[in-house]
Amino acid sequence: MIKSILNKLFFSAMLLAFSASSVYAASGVKLEGGFKVGPAIILICILCVFIGVGLFNQAKDTQDYWAAGRKISRVGSGMAIASNWMSAASFLGMAAIMYGSGYHGLSYVVGWTGGYVLLLVLMAAQIRRFGKYTAPDFIGDRFYSMTLRAVAAVVAIFISFCYCVGQFGGIGLMFKWILGINYVWAVLIGASVVLTYTLISGMLGVTKNMQIQYVIIIISFMIPLFIMTFKFDYFWLLPQIGYGKVVSDVVAGVSNSGFLNSFGHNYAIIATPEFAMPWDAATGKTFFQWMATCFALMVGTAGLPHVIQRFYVVPKTSDARWSVVWGLFFICLLYWSAPVYSAFGKILSSSPAVGSLAKDAIVVYTAQLGSLHPLIVGFLAAGAISAAFSTVSGLLVAGASAFSHDLYFKVINPQASAQTQMRMARLGTILMAVGVALVAMLKLALIAQLVAVAFSLAGCTIFPLFLLGIWWSGSNRQGATAGLWTGVAISLFSITYFVASKFGVMLPGYEFVNYWVNPWYFAWIGAPVAILVNIVVSLFTEPTPEDIKKFLATQVHGG
Amino acid sequence: MASSNYNINIFKPKTPYTKINSIIILTMIAIWAVAVFGFQFLLRFSETPTPEKGYITFEQSWGKIQKGRVTVGETRELVKVLLSVSGKSIKARSNESLRKFTTLLTYNLVPQEARPAYVALTKELENNKDIDTSYLAAMLGLKKDDLVAKAIPYTLVPADKAVLTQAELKEIPALMKKYLIHNQSVLTDTKFLGFPFHYFYTSVFLLILFVVLCWSYCIIIERVNKKYGIETDEG
Helix, strand or coil, X not given: CHHHHHHHHHHHHHHHHHHHHHHCCCCCCCCCCCCCHHHHHHHHHHHHHHHHHHHHCCCCCHHHHHHHHHCCCHHHXXXXXXXXXXXXXXXXXXXXXXXXXXXXXXXXXXXXXXXXHHHHHHHHHHHHHHCCCCHHHHHHHHCCCHHHHHHHHHHHHHHHHHHHHHHHHHHHHHHHHHHCCCHHHHHHHHHHHHHHHHHHHXXXXXXXXXXXXXXXXXXXXXXXXXXXXXXXXXXXXXXXXHCHHHHHHHHHCECCCCCECCCCCECCECCCHHHCCCCCHHHCCCHHHHHHHHHHHHHHHCCCHHHHHHHHHCCCHHHHHHHHHHHHHHHHHHHHHHHHHHHHHHHHCCCHHHCCCCHHHHHHHHHHHCCCCHHHHHHHHXXXXXXXXXXXXXXXXXXXXXXXXXXXXXXXXXXCCHHHHHHHHHHHHHHHHHHHHHHHCCCCXXXXXXXXXXXXXXXXXXXXXXXXXXXXXXXXXXXXXXHHHHHHHHHHHHHHHHHHHHCCCCCCCHHHHHHHCCCCCCHHHHHHHHHHHHHHHHHCCCCCCHHHHHHHHHHHCCC | CCCCCCCCXXXXXXXXXXXXXXXXHHHHHHHHHHHHHHHHHHHHHHCEEEECHHHHHHHHHHHHHHHCCCCHHHHHHHHHHHHHHHHHCHHHHCCHHHHHHHHHHHHHHCCHHHHHHHHHHHHHHCCCCCCCCHHHHHHCCCCCCCHHHHCHHHHCCCHHHCCXXXXXXXXXHHHHHHHHEEEECHHHHCEXXXXXXXXXXXXXXXXXXXXXHHHHHHHHHHHHHHHHCCXXXXX
């Protein structure tokens, strides 16, 4: 029944989208401004499908809301991981960083995929065997401390919050592009829509949505690549390899190729080796920054509460492992493709007449400059919104569950009924969405950079607790508390410097702090220091209780 | 610390199962770390700052300019280098020193009688970038649709106001160094499937390696689990 309704809904959506092509009048060669009918219809149709799917898979109780009843298959869970992961930062932000900073941008590509190796070999199966629902649950139980659970819950909410800010920025940019309205209104409209359907659907609906979203995201991202590589005479059967020649063309320069961009400028570029050469001075990025960013993103990946949380929703331990493999593969499909946009974008926008473009929208601009059909560009923009939506909904659920389950139920009011918990989860979701929308309006940095803050935060706080909590039974409550506060202190230090500078206040030693403990990568130092503090304090304080050691050895490690 | 039969330490595994588990995990992490960070170190240690042709032209002319001994031909080549830097980067193009320097050098190339017209043209360019500058391109030996020629309207500033201070002049060599010298090595200059090799390695190969590592880990650990009877209760 539900399936047939969904099928009808999806079919109608597609029909509407394609009938839009007759409505769509050629908009000339304007990259921004004006209401775009075709893309708007595609977006509305996609959102209708999401809400429809959410409605038919509504959460019945708190168990459903948090963990989707553990009914999801390996591939399905892999898709959900990928969709949850592939945010506006992956879809829009990575190409933006590569477009602006060349090889430095690849530290994001590698950092955001390499972290999954750590996650898999060190944590996935062990977390599933530990058998909790949320990251603060694990921390509270493993370190036998209610205070730690509460602090971890607040940290988890803050991580989700920072992560969401970048996503709302991406949603705002795309709504602005499609609707032709100003950025603030675009953020408000986008935030309202994503909040509505997260509230309606809960995690079960969200997980179903995520699988659909993954398909939309990946198809919308790939189609323009095939067309562009074909159109500009590169190896188009596998654009992820074919664009190698595009990169080499940017490095060596191209003149008189015979092709034109949508403005009628030659498909040509002056030799720009800084696009591909490592840590080039012209990009303003150094070797240290490449390494620090990559490392911080990797440890952050293995410490993000909303990612870790996904391992609780698979039926078996081996499913937790295989869902990472599938998830990583699905993620890589997009990550192999993102650099293609930056390389084409570099050539297509090289004419000085094109002027300065908003980097975070370079994916969409590249498709426009490549003279792709407006509906394909519209589908791409809708894909970007889907990417942001799928991540935001997962983050809102993670944030809300930390608020309702870990903070309210476990710490403040253990007598709360299931209904009250559900109400608190919804309240948490609303509060978070409103707060995020307000911060997103400030446009503090590029999307990928804003998201990187969340990764460093997770890498300094949650990652050391999981790593030592699982792999060293000697890590005790005192050590974990000292390590967590160290991570929090380093994070606050870096973020305070950054926020102050955004409001025109340069704190003492700003240049030094901004380079060595930058908000995009402070986990390079924060994570090792937090781990060290945890170990040292644990060694000099009361040992971990025997029952916890026994649980770890027998249940988690199966030894 | 009191000794316990249940102590867990990834570096000191006790049972045969945890021993093999630790070896697998540490091997995976070692491969991962060397592949990602080891390669970047290799790239770092093998690189040499390599100038573009334009930088060599610039270096040859720069000393002569300061001594006032530069020839017309050398000035022309230098202007082309400055325009190419301006043409490839919006950031460079927004640098006032570069723009003023290019405007003044071009002024010196223009014949005496045409200079008032050149000054008027540069003033007009402030408001209209579509004005025909092809005679300047021709003077520099560039074709009209040459990319470097296209940078002319976006680089020149009103010539009557283009006064370059000593501090601004000193910025020029640093700017040229920044945009025309790149970290290159055999790893960046070798081509693989059309890519510069290092770019292919980082953007394509590493991701393949991550998937393969994860896939292999799952296969290996499941065999080990089966051998030691772990997770059998999960079906």
